[in-house]
Amino acid sequence: MMKVLIAIFLLLSSLSARENPFFPSDGEKEIPYTTNENKTLPDLKRATITLPSKARILESVTVKYKNLDGSVESKTIEVENTIDWHLPLFISQSYYEDSEKTQTKTKEKVKKTTTSQKAEANEKVGSIPFADFYISGKSFKINTKDKLIRNFLMTQPHRIVLDFEKDATLHAYTKINPESVFSKIRVGNHSGYYRVVLELDGYYKYKLEEVTEGYLIQLK
Structure with a gap:
């Protein structure tokens, strides 16, 4: 009789035992663990x-x-x-406290930049006998009495092309503006018109409008 009771006890114990005591049983949540990886990184x-x-x-x-x-x-x-x-x-x-110092420096820089932009507003950057060129930020103004017959955008490099009606002799003209979005101005003579090419420092859309003194281009 004693042997039978011992056999039943061992059988019940084996049925309730967990297969692996090192892993959580069903319904238990895993306890988060930290990695032992020893890796020092800068702040x-x-x-x-x-x-x-x-x-x-x-x-x-x-x-x-x-x-x-x-x-x-x-x-x-x-x-x-x-x-x-x-x-x-x-x-x-x-x-x-570091954030406050950064904000102060940023405000000072913005103030200087704004002052600089105002000082450079409508800055004359070049001219040919019948046209003057002005730059103000992302705006380019051409003061001329000549009629614009067409304008379009080209790539590689990204540039705006403007053709003005005029039958005149004109030497090739180039002006480089490294600090401007209008990085280079090129003017060339063709039969019955001259071409102004504005090379840009990146990809833009542009808006063109006729103004009193000539034409105004604004980049977007």
């Missing part, structure tokens, strides 16, 4: 990204990060703001 100060010249609107920003347990996740914030592709984007991490 984040500032990371920079420069967007291509076609970029105009920043829709969102996604940050991919690694957790303490070694898993990788990401977080996205919606932005929906226009941007100037000439300026890089930054991601940084700093204390509050």
